[in-house]
Amino acid sequence: MESGSLHPVTAAMSRSRNPVPSFQASPRVLGSLRALVAFGGLTLLAGSLLAPERTWANLLLASYYVLTLGLGGVLLIAIEYATGAGWSVAFRRIPEAMAKTLPAGALLFVAVLIVSPRLYPWFHEVHTGADTTAWFREAWLTPWFFFLRAAVYLAAWIFFAHKIVANSRRQDADGDPRCRQANVRLSAAFLVVFGLTLSGASFDWIMSLEPHWYSTIFGVYHFAGLILTALAMTTIVVIWLERLGPLRGVLTKEHLHDLGKLLFAFSTFWMYIWFSQYMLIWYANIPEETVYYARRLQGFWEPVFLLNVLLNWVAPFFMLLSVRAKRSSGLLMKAAWVILVGRWVDLYGMILPPLTKGDPAFGIWEIGIIAGAAGVFFLALIRNLGAAAVVPRSDPLPEESLHYHN
Numbered sequence: 559m560e561s562g563s564l565h566p567v568t569a570a571m572s573r574s575r576n577p578v579p580s581f582q583a584s585p586r587v588l589g590s591l592r593a594l595v596a597f598g599g600l601t602l603l604a605g606s607l608l609a610p611e612r613t614w615a616n617l618l619l620a621s622y623y624v625l626t627l628g629l630g631g632v633l634l635i636a637i638e639y640a641t642g643a644g645w646s647v648a649f650r651r652i653p654e655a656m657a658k659t660l661p662a663g664a665l666l667f668v669a670v671l672i673v674s675p676r677l678y679p680w681f682h683e684v685h686t687g688a689d690t691t692a693w694f695r696e697a698w699l700t701p702w703f704f705f706l707r708a709a710v711y712l713a714a715w716i717f718f719a720h721k722i723v724a725n726s727r728r729q730d731a732d733g734d735p736r737c738r739q740a741n742v743r744l745s746a747a748f749l750v751v752f753g754l755t756l757s758g759a760s761f762d763w764i765m766s767l768e769p770h771w772y773s774t775i776f777g778v779y780h781f782a783g784l785i786l787t788a789l790a791m792t793t794i795v796v797i798w799l800e801r802l803g804p805l806r807g808v809l810t811k812e813h814l815h816d817l818g819k820l821l822f823a824f825s826t827f828w829m830y831i832w833f834s835q836y837m838l839i840w841y842a843n844i845p846e847e848t849v850y851y852a853r854r855l856q857g858f859w860e861p862v863f864l865l866n867v868l869l870n871w872v873a874p875f876f877m878l879l880s881v882r883a884k885r886s887s888g889l890l891m892k893a894a895w896v897i898l899v900g901r902w903v904d905l906y907g908m909i910l911p912p913l914t915k916g917d918p919a920f921g922i923w924e925i926g927i928i929a930g931a932a933g934v935f936f937l938a939l940i941r942n943l944g945a946a947a948v949v950p951r952s953d954p955l956p957e958e959s960l961h962y963h964n
Contacts, residue, residue, distance in 0.1 A: 581804050581943040588940070591933045598930010605923045606673075613923050614674035615913040619905050620931035621666035622763060623787075626780075627935065628663050630788020631656025632719045633752060636745035639722070639738070645816060648808050648949055652795045654726060655942035656788065657719040662938045664712045666931065667763075671708060675701070677913060680769045699766055707762060711755045718748040730951045738953065756781055764905075767912045771850045775835055782828040786870070787901045789824060790894035793817045795939070797887045804948040811885045818884025821874060821893060829871035854907060858917040862907050869900030902928070 605613025631653040638646055675681050680699040697703070722741050729737035757777030765776050773779070796817070800809040839847045854863045877893040878884055910918060 581799060581802075581940070581948055583940045583944070588937070591937045591940070594929045594933030595937065598926055598928075598933060601923060601926025601930060605926070609923055610674070611677070611913060612919070613927065614670060614677060615910055616924055616927040617666065617931075618670045618674075618677060618763075619902070619909045620927050621663055621670055622909075623902065623905060624659065624931055624935050625663035625667055626784045627787060627791055628656055628658075628660035628719070629715055629752075629756070630784045630791070631658075632660070632715065632722065632748065633785060634788055634792065635722055635726075636718075636748045636752070639741045639745035640749060642742075645813070647953055649792075649796050649799075649805060649813070650726070650950055650953075651943065651946060651948055652792050652799070653788070654723045654946070655795075655939050656791060657723055658942040658945075659935055659938040660712075660716050660719050662934050664716065666934065667708075667712075671705065678704075678766055678769075679912075680766060695769060699769060704762060704766075707758060711759045714751055714755055718744060718751065722748070726950065726953075727946050729953060730947060735954065753781075756784070764908055767909060768850065770846065773835055773839070773847075773850075775831060779828075779831045779835060782824065782831045783870075783901055783904055786821070786824040786828050786897060789817065789820050790897040790901075793821065793890055793894045794898075795943075797891050799943075799948065800887070808949060814887060814890055815881070815884045818878050818890050818893075821890070821897065822878040822884070825871050825874040825878075825897065829867070829875075832867065832871075853911050859907070859911055862903060862918055866900065866903045866907050869896055869903055873900075 602613060602617065605616075634646075634653040635650060635657060637643070638650060670677070678699075680695075681701060722744050725737040725741045725744070728734070757780075760777050760780040764780070765772060796805065796809060796813070799805040836851065839851060853859065873896050874893050877889060877896070883889045883893075906918070
């Protein structure tokens with residue numbers, strides 16, 4: 559391609575005010591996803607009667623997983639706008655579609671809070687203890703205050719997701735550069751709100767399952783898992799759309815290489831934070847802190863504990879170590895799926911041990927809830943991908959992305 563010439567996608571956009579066609583999934587794919595949602599719904603209904611604690615614990619895990627995928631989509635968009643990055647503009651619609659799944663994740667999570675708030679032991683226990691922070695824990699973990707904070711977190715995330723995505727799509731319609739300027743300001747504000755609310759949400763929704771245990775870097779640990787998972791899902795959908803056609807001629811080896819480098823880097827960052835938390839607690843050997851790991855290193859919980867490290871760091875590290883691997887769509891796709899499974903194992907190891915009596919279990923209640931949550935997420939994702947052009951049309955930076963390193 560000659561220097562200064564327009565990329566074919568850009569040229570097509572410049573010749574017409576109609577957007578590049580949006581993605582439309584086949585009826586067969588949509589039917590399969592609806593079947594997964596139906597299976598998940600039946601599992602939830604049956605499990606609520608036959609194994610309520612295990613079923614609702616798994617729905618807590620699944621809803622938090624879906625929520626963090628959506629929130630991770632907003633985070634990736636906000637980082638792009640706030641830093642002025644141009645390389646990822648061509649496939650920004652993927653994290654935008656992920657961001658718009660937040661309401662679906664919020665509905666699943668609210669269902670857990672409404673129907674089964676007693677998953678949290680503090681909800682029905684009196685806070686006691688000789689430590690001087692017991693009064694603060696009791697005030698913080700008051701049901702009405704807990705529900706209020708959850709409402710604030712969810713409302714803030716959905717608000718920013720809606721405004722940022724709406725501005726992006728409005729720019730496609732009228733080409734107004736003020737839409738991008740507004741998104742830069744919104745993104746900067748979101749990054750501050752994100753740092754505060756993600757920490758609060760991880761403390762409230764996950765750490766308070768064991769209210770007498772705490773970690774000061776728990777919020778950072780969840781950030782590492784969230785951005786790693788969001789990058790993995792973005793990578794999978796980007797490669798999927800390139801293979802199906804909508805991003806063919808748009809996605810290059812350079813895009814893949816950078817996505818691979820980000821996956822490799824944040825997998826290692828996740829391991830760094832995991833080790834920092836574990837090493838400090840092990841070295842200090844304070845009973846109030848070590849109880850968290852003692853429970854997860856007993857019986858069959860120990861293989862889950864080790865599998866978490868294997869899937870989130872060891873396997874991605876060696877799979878993505880070479881330049882060739884980072885530029886291979888097949889290897890990148892496999893590594894991304896490993897990370898997504900690893901995220902489930904990570905959350906399973908955080909949520910289920912305090913809620914499960916005995917060894918870990920994996921059966922119909924886990925499979926059904928996972929299937930239903932996956933169906934809900936991908937149905938929402940596909941619907942949102944079909945609501946706008948696959949490649950942003952009027953953004954001032956698509957040429958930089960389409961000619962990336964060419």
